[in-house]
Amino acid sequence: MTSTFERLEDVVNDELFPEVDLWLRRGRHIGRGDAAEYAFLVDALDHLEPFYRRYGAELVHQSDGYFYLLPAGDRLGRSQLSAGEMLVGQALALLYLDPATLQHGGIMSRALIVQRLQSIVGVDALVRALNPRRRRFDERVAAETVRAKVSAALRGLVELGFVDGLSDDQYRLRPALMRFAEPVRQHSDPGAALERLIARGEVDGPELDGEGGDGGEEGDDDERGADP
């Protein structure tokens, strides 16, 4: 494919560059739904890959139809998704694969997401995964906490371009959710696949940060962990 950009300077001078650059550096996944930005990245890929490599980051283009920036060195900040974002992200990826979601064009409500999480993970495990420090739970408080954590996680996933937030309670699934399915994408051993992803810097494993990098304070579990 021939690019309309001859030099990096042309790419940087394009009016879409500042927005796309900021999105990528803030961890947003740019998919086919972001029509203009996605087309720009496809067009400028040959120039932008070496450009971001100089920052110690890789501009990843997945065949599912999305781009994201993967920081490899110390020059660009990096963060890990929180436990809530990981759980909700995987549930959304499952929904993305489910043909039943086609009926509504991939539009989901928060209630359906909570329901799906609850049926797969189990109420007890879900509550504990979202509140790792609390030992005793009142059922009503636990349910409220789960709903609040799921909402916070959804907000985070909207920011990162995994889903589109249509209203307070409606979300449209995006192809970038397939990132959550990467460890099981191949038929091979998921453990080995996870190790490969950890080696590539795509994933932080349990030995690095078992609770999604929460900062240590009670109530921080829905916060994304960041590396300096």
Next chain:
Amino acid sequence: MRDPHALVAALSRDRVSLELSTLDVCFLAGLHLRADRDALASFGDEHLCDLFEQVCDMVEPGAENPRKRATHAIQRLRDQRLLARVDAAGLARAGEYTLTRLAASIVEFYLADDALTRESLTLLTKTLLGQLAEVRSAAQRARSDDDWIQQVTGPLRITVGDLVGGIERRQRGLDAAQEEVQREIANLLGADWFQAVDEAQALLDKTTDTLAELNEVLLRDTHQFVALLHEIQDLAERAAAPQGVEAAAASQRVIEHVDRIAVWGDARQRAWSEYYQYVHAYLRDVVRLDADRALSQRLRDQLGSWPEAPFTLVVARAPSIRLLRDMSPRVERPAVLRSRAERDRAPEAVPVDTGAPELEALLERALAEGARSLSTVSARVLAELRPGERFLAAGRVAALLPRVARVRSEREQAWVRVGDGLEPRLEVEEWEVEPTSPNAASAGGEA
């Protein structure tokens, strides 16, 4: 146009409600179809009961007392204004019944399959254009109020209104059909994942083509409708006859309907386009990549075991750019100070001057002279003092007076000036005074 709030309030006040069982709806549908097939204008009592029994046999076979149930069902439908008695015979003979407009609408909703197609839409829009052209000609010729009512306002309300309503009704039919297509695509893929791709794609393409064709017709024809309606509206507004105003309002209402039709076309096209893209991406990315649906199962297992073996995705996170403030030389602002000084004065001993003995003597003299109210007592006492001492002494007089005399006051105490021309001007709340010493008492009243 009627106020929606008032309308809703009226419906609420009248406690409008509908309660229909499947049997009731089937009975209504049976009546509607029979009337249609046999060209019946109404049903006799016996006829209704027979038909109910037939429907009951199909819907609830083996139900007991069908005749009794028929009687109850007919009464229930009459109470809900779904069946109306149309004869005026009262008790003289069995009644004749017909379905009301409400019942006909309910049945038509379930039976009608008049979704919008290119053919039906083109037919409707052409008829509508013809009607509007006729109305415009009539508006050009109209001279009197009767002309406007019969040839412009009437056709706009009835004929044109019905045609526009017909398009809207078919739009709703197409909405339902689209929903059905979406459900069908989901079911197809749910049942036979890989084999269903072509079928799903065909369904998608068919609906997309239908929508595109409809939108093309709507875009082309709605412009013509609106142009004709504006012409009619202009003619109506310029008309000398008072009914022209009414015709202009009727045109405006039709314009609003037509706008709604155009907006519908645009919105459905956009929504379908989003749906199309999503399903297309799904067919391309999900179905073809996960032909055996094993990925879903593996992902489900991963999610189920994630709390025991958590891992997290890594994303870039560049902090926001820090914007520094403009440099400016630091300005030394003088502190707000107050000169140091000793502001508290030491208390100073002064002899107490109550003036009480002198005042008491003056008081008693005033009473003896016949003063019988606080204002007159005060006036006499204060007149003996220097102006600078009078204000202070006025209070003391009021304090001393109850000791030397009996005082009384009205519930509403009037404020009275103390001595005419006495300076400074003072006012007191009036008391009546009754001396307790015999000398004073013998002095009599106010002197």
